[in-house]
Amino acid sequence: MHFTKSSNRATFLPRQVAASIPFSSNKLPEILTKFSVTPQSEEADMIKETLNECDSPSVKGEEKYCATSLESMIDFSTSKLGKDVQALSTEVETETGVQTYTVTRVEKKTSGEKSVVCHKQKYAYAEFYCHATQTTETYLVSMEGADGVKAKAVAVCHTDTAAWNPRHLAFQVLKVKPGTVPVCHFLPEDHIVWIPNKKSA
Structure with a gap:
């Protein structure tokens, strides 16, 4: 495992x-001028x-949204x-x-x-690519590194990958095909997962 502090x-x-401020691929020249890029x-x-990714269509079974402010991220998540x-x-x-971590609690x-x-x-200011899905499970994994460093890592498991691109890196690494097995991964430190509180779920 390798957890690094984000440079973003x-x-x-x-x-x-x-x-x-415009936020669209067809406004790119105006955006670059605005930020002197x-x-x-x-x-x-x-x-x-980043703009191209936000303008591209959603994958089947998920809704996506590009949040350009904290308020808009919260609004999308709560909606x-x-x-x-x-x-x-x-x-x-x-x-x-890079080091070995021992899982102490899941x-x-x-x-x-x-x-x-x-x-x-990666953008001129903080922008998050958010996607809502009905086919994920979220875990909080407590870990301890070989040097004693502790980490609480968020892991997300995608239970239905049938609609994913067959060339997705996950399938190459795991040597599996879309829709055959769940795909799980840890989130970097500057990514966020929003979930319903268990009391209200």
């Missing part, structure tokens, strides 16, 4: 400010890639899960290299399969 330090803009630069390519939700993210005591956090997972994207 971009922060959210206030909702009103974010809403006033050189069109042929690496940063411009990063912005273009899919109800008002009583909790946010989980991976927490590691300190930055560590806690299943979802009684159903509903969740909203938000992945931080």
Whole structure:
């Protein structure tokens, strides 16, 4: 395992400010000008890639949303899960290299399969690619590294991968085909999973 601190330090803009800035591939020149980004630069390519991903259609069985403010992320999550939700993210005591972790506790956090997972994207300010799905299970895994460093890692298991692209990296690594087995992975520290509170689930 290798948990590293994110180098993506971009922060959210206030909702009103974010809403006033175009966020679409067909507005790319205007966006680059707004943030004084050189069109042929690496940063411009990063912005273009994020916009293209947000503009692309959803995978069958999920709803996606690109949140450009904290308020919009919360609104999307609560619209899919109800008002009583909790946010989980991976927490590691300190930055560590590749090492062996011992699992000390596994806690299943979802009684159903509903969740909203938000992945931080590379952009001029904080932007999260969120997707709601009915086919995931969420776990909080307590771990201890060989050097004593403790981590609480969020793991998400996708129970139905039938609609995924057959060339998805997960299938290559696991040497399986879409729809045959659940696919589980840990979330990096700057990603968030929203789930219904168990009391209200």
